[in-house]
Amino acid sequence: MKIQAEWMRGGTSKCWVFESAQLEKTQASPDVLLPRLFGSPDHRQIDGVGGATSTTSKAMILHRPQAGDVDVEFTFAQVGIEEAAVDWGSNCGNCSAVVGLYAIEKGWVVPRGDVTRIVTRNTNTGQIIIQRIATPDAGLPAEPLAEMPGVPFPGHQVGLGFLDPAGKTTGRLLPSGAATDALTVGGTTWNVSMVDAGAPVVIIRAEDLGLDPEAYESWFGGVELLLQTLERIRRQAAVRMGLAATAGEAARAIPKVAIVAPPPSTDQGSDVGIMMLSMGKPHPALAITGSIALTLAARTPGTVMHRFLGGFASPTLRLRTPAGVIETWSEERDGSLLVGVDRTARTIASTTIHLPETLDIKAPKAGASLAGATR
Amino acid sequence: MKIQAEWMRGGTSKCWVFESAQLEKTQASPDVLLPRLFGSPDHRQIDGVGGATSTTSKAMILHRPQAGDVDVEFTFAQVGIEEAAVDWGSNCGNCSAVVGLYAIEKGWVVPRGDVTRIVTRNTNTGQIIIQRIATPDAGLPAEPLAEMPGVPFPGHQVGLGFLDPAGKTTGRLLPSGAATDALTVGGTTWNVSMVDAGAPVVIIRAEDLGLDPEAYESWFGGVELLLQTLERIRRQAAVRMGLAATAGEAARAIPKVAIVAPPPSTDQGSDVGIMMLSMGKPHPALAITGSIALTLAARTPGTVMHRFLGGFASPTLRLRTPAGVIETWSEERDGSLLVGVDRTARTIASTTIHLPETLDIKAPKAGASLAGATR
Structure with missing residues (x-):
């Protein structure tokens, strides 16, 4: 079986980006499928696409909602290295920076003006992230030139704005009720x-x-x-x-x-x-x-x-x-607060990952839906 | 610019496999092009396809000779990580194991019988390596099952036979003239x-x-x-x-x-x-x-x-x-000696690598031919 994926750098991470349908067609649980694609369990991930470090063993699963204000929903997966397991418990800010760029490159969002705005939603945390990507002359520059610390090569400029980020875990900005x-x-x-x-x-x-x-x-x-x-x-x-x-x-x-x-x-x-x-x-x-x-x-x-x-x-x-x-x-507008950082992102390679069919993959949790696995 | 490459595991290494024409079309020297594709110089290779370790920062460049007994010629490149440099000085035995499999998968060699024989030549050393790949029923198994130490997942069985390997560096098996x-x-x-x-x-x-x-x-x-x-x-x-x-x-x-x-x-x-x-x-x-x-x-x-x-x-x-x-x-036949080991190999992904056009790549050695760079 062959699975389409884009390999992208987001900030200081390398992220494997899948459309959800590509994973669902295997009929395997992503908790089993992703570790196998990445070559886990193996501290070197020598037989898969994983990079054998926490910042290079990451996957993003993208999905276009049928309706509503959100352009792209995405789920972050931290893929285990020595363990054949996936941690769905948090989002990755760096990998988040690839979502808007992916949407433009695939034609999901048409660039408008010098900066194109893409509304994304992370399903791990429920956080809305407004992405603003530099699109001079209403298009992505052929040769992206934005720099950021920790990355020796340039990429596309991506602003990540977290919409009303307070209280996403506990319900309140100040969970104890006091500022100090x-x-x-x-x-x-x-x-x-x-x-x-x-x-x-x-x-x-x-x-x-x-x-x-x-x-x-x-x-x-x-x-x-x-x-x-x-x-x-x-x-x-x-x-x-x-x-x-x-x-x-x-x-x-x-x-x-x-x-x-x-x-x-x-x-x-x-x-x-x-x-x-x-x-x-x-x-x-x-x-x-x-x-x-x-x-x-x-x-x-x-x-x-x-x-x-x-x-x-x-x-x-x-x-x-x-x-x-x-x-x-930080920006306040219409009663909402947007807090953000700027990153750069770039597509490293467009790929077709080869999945050798083995019983290990299909057996344990076959048929489990992505939505279920990712809460 | 887009460059086609297969990402393959050979033995205990991960190897990026390019056909020579894919690199030549960039008109850039491979000494400049490969480090950029791999994300070097950078100890994390975060903006490229390199894996930031010596066994995962390797490239193979393949070429089909027009005539003669050799099916595939290949050049091994050890791509620097913290240095934007390529070492062409030796071959890699593990990466060698991908060459015959690539030739079959691309249709360069048609499988015959239970074991298909591919004659390969490494240009770094001049060594002929006869590869024998398991092809039951005259085809590659859909689900390869050969195991080897150091790799937790199976692959295709590849026998690597070094033809008359004596004296490739000094001209003699016993360079001092004595056995002891x-x-x-x-x-x-x-x-x-x-x-x-x-x-x-x-x-x-x-x-x-x-x-x-x-x-x-x-x-x-x-x-x-x-x-x-x-x-x-x-x-x-x-x-x-x-x-x-x-x-x-x-x-x-x-x-x-x-x-x-x-x-x-x-x-x-x-x-x-x-x-x-x-x-x-x-x-x-x-x-x-x-x-x-x-x-x-x-x-x-x-x-x-x-x-x-x-x-x-x-x-x-x-x-x-x-x-x-x-x-x-070891095998002796027709006055020749074949000495070898068995490995496994597998294609991890078929890819199109995105090369952002930058002056850095085209400037230093533009126009240098692959053949020149690899001796």
């Missing part, structure tokens, strides 16, 4: 802000942790104790945000922790320094979802972030991360 | 065999190095001194084999070093234990070229290997490596 809360861990009281926008995030000041903002890169040089303290703060925050009944039951992935600091004194190009923790470790950059949460926090009076910035009214926020500056933007 | 030589390093005399077949290899007995064959896995546990001694032996051998004028000038990649030992007493499934050193480090398995050299050595009276095995007359040789047993086979 005091958490007591190890006899010490910590003032933190807990926000839910893009992803649930706990925000704490570097100064409160005794970290020197001028020595940003050295914060985690062997400071195991600091990581342990932050993990305990994170677990208490999980309870306060209603994400877990007890600290012991808190999930590993959420909430995330963000440490905020003044940018280094030599840095004129950013508003705030950010170090994010993900899965218990310092993140080399900043997930797009995390940047959305920090932007909402910056806009909300009373949060650690808002006070830290001395109030905030700018339409853009420049976040200094270990990997460079990430700029977010 | 004494090399003096650090006041100690070492009896080694130096053979050139597939690749130049120096063979030395584990016993001479004071290594316990029953504790195979522990040989290199922190034994920096042992590696230094072997490196000095290797460099002397390079001079004796005519590969370098002085020990100091010896190349890093050749000759390779093979340590031979009796298989562990609990192992009934192999003839000899092998530990190969590659680029100064113990190799986790055994390159195909190295297995060819060891097989020729086993067949040659007077070598360390031949004496070690107490003579050798079997058509197969089972080499125990850290990654499992590799079996080679």
Whole structure:
């Protein structure tokens, strides 16, 4: 059996893009089909299209709704590498950046004006993402030239606007009801802000942790104790945000922790320094979802972030991360808030994936529908 | 510009397979074109088809000769990852296994009988490789089922026979003229065999190095001194084999070093234990070229290997490596010797790679011909 797919770069990820009908025609559950196409389980994914790293073992499943305001619905799948399993639990901001470009390249959306607007909806989270793609002279440039940090080659300019992103996980921007809360861990009281926008995030000041903002890169040089303290703060925050009944039951992935600091004194190009923790470790950059949460926090009076910035009214926020500056933007219109970041995207290859027919694929969950598998 | 390519697994490698005309039509030098298609320079190859590891950043360029006995000529390209450069200096045994399968799938060779024979020639080394592919009922099985160590999924069975592999680098099977030589390093005399077949290899007995064959896995546990001694032996051998004028000038990649030992007493499934050193480090398995050299050595009276095995007359040789047993086979016919191994291969995807037109690609070496670049 042959399956059509586009291989696209979205931001700093490589993403395999399938139209839902291409997967459904195999009559196999995507929980079984995607790992086989990717070559999982195998730490090298040597017999499939997966790239054997978390940022290159990703799939996007696209679908055109029959009616309504949404141009494209999409489901993100994090395909396991050593495990033949798929995680449907979250969206990927980087892969999101391929959806609008795909729609234009396939003729689903006709470019209009210098910037074409595509309304997309992520089914993992229910988040509407308005995509704005540079289409000078009402077309995609033959030679895309937009650059972004972390990618050495240019691509098409894509603005990703998260529509009213607050409360997608817990129902509220401030799940505890307060802009700042005091958490007591190890006899010490910590003032933190807990926000839910893009992803649930706990925000704490570097100064409160005794970290020197001028020595940003050295914060985690062997400071195991600091990581342990932050993990305990994170677990208490999980309870306060209603994400877990007890600290012991808190999930590993959420909430995330963000440490905020003044940018280094030599840095004129950013508003705030950010170090994010993900899965218990310092993140080399900043997930797009995390940047959305920090932007909402910056806009909300009373949060650690808002006070830290001395109030905030700018339409853009420049976040200094270990990997460079990430700029977010915010727009209010017609009672809605759009918060976003700019990425680049490009189609690497148009492909037909060969699926050798084996019993392994058809047996376990044959007939399960995509909609069911992806909630 | 769009470039057709098949993405194939050959043995334990993933290989991008191009017909030479597809690359030539770009009018760009493959030294510039291939790195751009693969996304190099970038340690993640995030904007191209490369897999960011040495075994997944490989290209094969295929060409059908107009006349003669060779069905397919092929050139192997090791595409740099952090460097925008291509290494044309050697062949890849694993990627070689895709050539015959490609020829059948594209209709270049019509399957005949249960096993179809394809004559291929590698242009990097001049080596003729006779490929034999399982074609039951004169066709490729729809669901290939051949297994091999190191690959968790099945593929098509491919026998790779190296035709008269002796002396491809130095002109002689025994470049020093002797089956065994004494090399003096650090006041100690070492009896080694130096053979050139597939690749130049120096063979030395584990016993001479004071290594316990029953504790195979522990040989290199922190034994920096042992590696230094072997490196000095290797460099002397390079001079004796005519590969370098002085020990100091010896190349890093050749000759390779093979340590031979009796298989562990609990192992009934192999003839000899092998530990190969590659680029100064113990190799986790055994390159195909190295297995060819060891097989020729086993067949040659007077070598360390031949004496070690107490003579050798079997058509197969089972080499125990850290990654499992590799079996080679030998056939003599019509005055020629065919030495080979079996692999599996499979087409992962048929693709059209999108090449964004940029000046970087066309400028540096535009117009250089493939033939010129690959010697």
